[in-house]
Structures are given as structure tokens and as C-alpha cells.
Amino acid sequence: xxxxxxxxxLFRSIARIMELTHPDDDMIVDGTKGLVIIDPDQETSQTYExxxxxxxxxxxxxxxxxxxxxxxxxxxxxxxxxxxxxxEDVAHAIRNGADGIGxxxxxxxxxxSKHLPTPQEFTEFLARCLExxxxxxxxxxxxxxxxxxxxxxxxxxxxxxPFMGLRGVRVLLRYPDLLEAQLRALLESSRRFNLxxxxxxxxxxxxxxxxxxxxxxxxxxxxxxxxPQIGAMIETPAAALTIRSLVExxxxxxxxxxxxxxxxxxxxxxxxxxxxxxxxxxxxxxRLMEIAIKDAGSTPVSLCGELAGKTKAIPELLRIGxxxxxxxxxxxxxxxxxxxxxx
Ligand code: PEP
Ligand code: MG
Numbered sequence: 001x002x003x004x005x006x007x008x009x010l011f012r013s014i015a016r017i018m019e020l021t022h023p024d025d026d027m028i029v030d031g032t033k034g035l036v037i038i039d040p041d042q043e044t045s046q047t048y049e050x051x052x053x054x055x056x057x058x059x060x061x062x063x064x065x066x067x068x069x070x071x072x073x074x075x076x077x078x079x080x081x082x083x084x085x086x087x088e089d090v091a092h093a094i095r096n097g098a099d100g101i102g103x104x105x106x107x108x109x110x111x112x113s114k115h116l117p118t119p120q121e122f123t124e125f126l127a128r129c130l131e132x133x134x135x136x137x138x139x140x141x142x143x144x145x146x147x148x149x150x151x152x153x154x155x156x157x158x159x160x161x162p163f164m165g166l167r168g169v170r171v172l173l174r175y176p177d178l179l180e181a182q183l184r185a186l187l188e189s190s191r192r193f194n195l196x197x198x199x200x201x202x203x204x205x206x207x208x209x210x211x212x213x214x215x216x217x218x219x220x221x222x223x224x225x226x227x228p229q230i231g232a233m234i235e236t237p238a239a240a241l242t243i244r245s246l247v248e249x250x251x252x253x254x255x256x257x258x259x260x261x262x263x264x265x266x267x268x269x270x271x272x273x274x275x276x277x278x279x280x281x282x283x284x285x286x287r288l289m290e291i292a293i294k295d296a297g298s299t300p301v302s303l304c305g306e307l308a309g310k311t312k313a314i315p316e317l318l319r320i321g322x323x324x325x326x327x328x329x330x331x332x333x334x335x336x337x338x339x340x341x342x343x
Contacts, residue, residue, distance in 0.1 A: 018272075034330040066097040070336045072318065074343040079324040080336050081137075083304055085109070087129045093329035097336075100137035102326020103198065103254060103304040104129070106182070110143050116153045116178060122185035130193050137194050139231060139254065139326075142182050142211070144168045144200035148270060154178070163268060168201025168233075173210055183215050187224045195228040198254055202232040202239045208249045234301075235259035240292040247299045254326070255292065257305025261285050280307040281316070290320040302326055311338040318342055 021027065021038055028037040028048050037044060070080050081102030082093030090101060109125055110117060117125070130138055146167035150156045154175060159165040172179040186197050199211050212230055219227045229251035234240050240260065243253065257280050262269040264284050267277035279285070285307075293301050302324035307313055309327035311334055317325070318339070327335050 032330065034328055065095065066333070066336065070099075070339050072339055072342050076318065076323065078318070078322075078339050079302070080332060080339065081302070081304075081324065081326040082329040082332060083326050084129075084329065087131075089329060090129050091132050093332070094132040094136070096329050096332045098136070098329060098332055100139075100194075101130075101133065102139055102302055102324070104138055104140045106141060106143050107145060107149055110145065111149060111151055114152065116151075116181060119181050119184035119188065122182060123188045126185065126189045127192070130189070133193065135194055137196060139196035139198050139252075140186060140189075141198040141200055141233070142169070142172055143178065146171045163262065168235075169199050169207045169211065170201065170203075173207070176214075179211065179214060180218065183211075183218050184222065186228065187215070187219050187222055190224065190226070190228045196231055196252065197228050198231045198233055199250075200233050200256075201235055201259065202246070203236050204238070205242070205245050205249060208232050208246060212249055233259075234289075234292055236263050237288055240288040243292045243295045247296055250299070252299060253292070253296055253301045255289055255301065255303045255305060257285060257289070257303060257307035260288065260305065261307075264288060280305065281310065281313045286316060286320060289322075293321040300324065309335060311335060314338045315342045 017036060017038065025039050026045070028040050028044070029035075030037065030048070040048070070078050072078065079099045081100040082089075082096075082098035083103045083105070084090045084093055084101050085105040085108050090104075093101060109122070113121075126140065144167070145151055145154065146156060146165065147162040154171070156166060156171065166174060183197075186195060189195060197215070199208055202208055208230070215227060215230060219225075231252040231254055232239065232246055232250045233256045234243065234253050235256035236259070239246065240255075246253070258269055261267070261278055261280040261282070265277050265279060265282060267274040269278060289303070301322070303317065303322050304326035308317070308325040309331040314335065325335065
């Protein structure tokens with residue numbers, strides 16, 4: 001029995017892996033491909049043993065960079081960007097021909113700090129991470145904490161239903177210092193990088209209006225004349241269904257199908273008891289996405305949730321109108337190949 005198991009949706013996958021395994025099973029975790037192989041057969045084990053000995057996995061040899069545009073069999077061009085959160089991730093994405101960084105997650109950096117990082121610390125972190133991107137676009141997401149993630153320097157109140165509570169932009173608006181520190185760093189970094197700013201967990205128009213206002217005011221005080229594009233994450237059914245009014249306030253959208261799925265199917269993404277209900281290509285999720293893409297009109301919409309990396313869903317994602325995907329960098333080659341074979 002040999003099972004290949006992409007672990008990109010980490011918590012769901014761990015629950016599934018626990019179901020599939022017995023305490024004595026062997027397991028290979030291939031971090032270079034994002035694979036867990038349960039109970040590998042002899043040939044697979046030997047291949048990995050050889051690769052480990054030869055150091056091939058550790059060195060992660062650069063694949064030949066594919067700089068050709070990603071175009072479907074019927075001539076539609078699709079941007080394929082990467083999700084990242086670290087210096088290594090960004091370097092790997094660029095080495096593998098990403099069209100940009102569609103989602104740069106900032107939670108690991110903020111969660112690792114014992115104090116609220118200063119604008120200078122955040123700016124320096126971004127400069128280190130983004131060095132390889134050149135002029136490519138990078139969408140940095142404002143900190144998405146609350147629910148399961150509580151940095152020790154934030155006095156977040158305990159809540160009975162954390163995923164339905166103070167999360168994402170709601171936390172940022174509750175703690176203006178936290179929002180301002182990030183916006184200062186992003187505005188400073190925008191002098192050097194081609195940045196977009198993503199607002200997480202948007203529900204109401206007022207969520208984005210307040211962030212955009214704060215950003216404009218800070219830019220004026222800092223003498224930043226060209227404000228980065230500001231985008232809203234579409235992760236709640238409310239945001240998907242009211243995108244016609246959100247377009248008035250932002251420059252682009254990025255659909256977070258992981259959260260959109262949990263809020264549409266009422267199935268917590270980290271709740272192993274309802275794994276069977278967490279279906280990110282469920283018709284209800286796809287329908288919401290299709291409505292959002294249509295209602296966004298000419299405002300660009302990308303998809304950065306795990307669904308974007310599921311090759312079997314790609315024809316349907318193209319059919320509902322997506323022309324930009326952002327996936328784990330380990331999936332870039334496979335996703336581009338699938339798009340090229342789709343129509
Ligand atoms: C999502 O919800 O799909 C998303 C991209 O954000 P995260 O997985 O970081 O919540
Ligand atoms: Mg999300």
C-alpha cells in the first residue's frame with residue numbers, strides 16, 4: 001500500500017493521515033514536493049534512501065526555469081503565481097518560474113515574534129524575503145490572526161466561537177497600532193518592490209474602507225506618492241455576494257477558497273470530525289466564486305486557496321472565468337502543465 005498524499009491543506013491532511021495510518025506504519029514526508037507517502041513500497045523507499053544519501057533532496061536542484069506564458073490549448077493566458085511566507089519560499093517560487101507572489105502570508109513572521117514587530121523590523125524582513133522577485137508583483141497580506149492564531153503580544157479576548165469572531169481585518173481595526181505598523185512597512189517597501197496589499201477576512205465594505213483610508217493618510221505623512229494597489233480577500237459568502245460594492249473601494253480581489261469553503265459549508269477547516277463536509281470544489285463554493293468573478297466586472301480576481309493547486313479542478317476554474325491562480329511553489333510546474341492542456 002503506497003499512498004501519495006499532498007499535505008497542502010495541512011490540518012485536514014493530518015486528520016486524514018491519522019485515519020489512514022497505523023502506529024507502526026512507515027512514512028516518507030517529502031517536503032520538496034509537498035507529499036506524504038504512507039507505507040511506501042520497497043522501490044519508493046530505495047529511491048528516497050538513495051536521494052537522501054546523494055543529498056539530492058536537500059539541494060533541491062533548480063528545475064529548468066519555464067518563462068513561457070501559461071496559455072490554454074484554446075489560447076487563453078493564465079497568470080500562475082505562488083503562495084509564500086519566507087525567504088526560501090520566495091526564492092523557490094521564482095526559481096520555478098512563478099509569474100509573481102499572489103499571496104505572501106505574514107502570520108509566521110508575526111507569530112514568531114515576542115513583541116509587536118516595529119515597522120522597521122517588518123520592512124527588513126520583507127526586504128530579505130522579496131530580494132529575488134525583481135519587478136514581479138507581490139501581494140503581501142496584512143496579518144490574519146484571531147481564531148486559532150493569537151500572537152502573545154495581542155490581548156485578544158477568549159471567544160466561544162473563534163472562527164466566527166475577531167479574525168483578520170476585524171482584529172486589525174480593533175488594534176490600530178497593529179494595522180499602522182504593517183502599513184508603514186508596506187508603504188516603505190513599496191518604494192522598492194511592486195507590492196499589492198491584501199486585506200484578510202473581509203465581510204463588510206467598511207472593513208476595506210477603513211484600511212484604505214488609513215493607508216492613504218499614512219502615505220501622505222510618509223511622502224509616498226504611489227500607493228500600492230489594495231485588494232480584498234474573498235473568503236466569506238458575504239464578500240463574494242457583495243463584490244459589486246467592494247469594487248468601489250479596492251483594486252483587485254483574491255479568493256481564499258479555504259475559508260470560503262468553511263464558511264459556505266459550515267465545516268471548520270481544522271475540525272477533523274467534519275472533514276467530509278469540507279469540500280472546496282463543492283458546487284456551492286464554485287457558484288459563489290463564479291458570481292463574484294462576474295460581478296467584479298473588470299476588477300481582477302485571482303484564486304489563492306488550495307483549490308487553485310488541484311489540477312482536476314482547473315478546467316472548472318477556467319470555465320467560471322478565473323485567469324489568475326496562486327499556488328504552493330511545489331505545484332507550479334504541474335498546474336501550468338494542466339492549464340496548457342486545458343481548454
Ligand atoms: C484561504 O482562506 O483560502 C487563504 C488563502 O487564506 P488562509 O489559508 O491563509 O486562511
Ligand atoms: Mg483564509
